Amino acid sequence: MYIKEDARAKNFCIFYYFAKGGKKMQKEILSELEDLRDETEFIINNEEIVENKHVENYLRSLERIRYNIFNKISLKQKCQIDEADKINYLNNRYKATVENDVLKIYIPEVIPKFKNINNYAYKNIMINVMEKTKQYKDLFNNELVFVFIKVSENQKNIDIDNKFIKPIVDGLVLSKVIADDNINNMFYGVLGTTNKTKKPFTEVSIFKGESFLKWIENGVRIEI
Numbered sequence: 001m002y003i004k005e006d007a008r009a010k011n012f013c014i015f016y017y018f019a020k021g022g023k024k025m026q027k028e029i030l031s032e033l034e035d036l037r038d039e040t041e042f043i044i045n046n047e048e049i050v051e052n053k054h055v056e057n058y059l060r061s062l063e064r065i066r067y068n069i070f071n072k073i074s075l076k077q078k079c080q081i082d083e084a085d086k087i088n089y090l091n092n093r094y095k096a097t098v099e100n101d102v103l104k105i106y107i108p109e110v111i112p113k114f115k116n117i118n119n120y121a122y123k124n125i126m127i128n129v130m131e132k133t134k135q136y137k138d139l140f141n142n143e144l145v146f147v148f149i150k151v152s153e154n155q156k157n158i159d160i161d162n163k164f165i166k167p168i169v170d171g172l173v174l175s176k177v178i179a180d181d182n183i184n185n186m187f188y189g190v191l192g193t194t195n196k197t198k199k200p201f202t203e204v205s206i207f208k209g210e211s212f213l214k215w216i217e218n219g220v221r222i223e224i
Helices: 002-019 024-045 052-079 120-136 166-174 209-220
Strands: 095-099 102-107 145-153 186-194 201-208
Touching: 024 052, 052 120, 095 120, 102 120, 120 166, 145 166, 145 209, 166 201, 201 209
Parallel strands: 145 186
Antiparallel strands: 095 102, 102 201, 145 201
């Protein structure tokens, strides 16, 4: 099955870049940037009439355009053979590794807030978590797992309960690292930290839940 899928992908790349000259994607990206430029100029040149709703609409457009461009770049990268020809962009900095049976994920961007749960940042995080972790789909064999999420931003008072962690969990479910996001398969904790020296990032650690439950029972004296 994987051989057939790989062959289809290669055939698509050949068709896309040779039959269409490889220029269509560049035009699409330029079109997205032109749309963003027009919206940016409106915000800059109409300060006297710009309201919060205009700014919020602009930010949603910015996320949508960013997401669309990232998708186009990702498609192009799959067709590039020479690493030197690939574009270095945010999604390249997503990482997933395993150390001592703990799956660790590095997310190089801000986790969305609850009020923005339907935005494109949500989709970008979910897809990248899925892509980076799918090689570890059998790591926990449907066991109960604990997901620890550390959010680091340049902000003193982070309302950590406003952070929407669902794109992380949904990505793990899609990659089959977690069988499901119900109480039989996972539980989680979130920690917020202030970091003034680095760009915002999020670190996720997934490990077997039973060991954490034993620590709670023995160390914190809470009956589970």
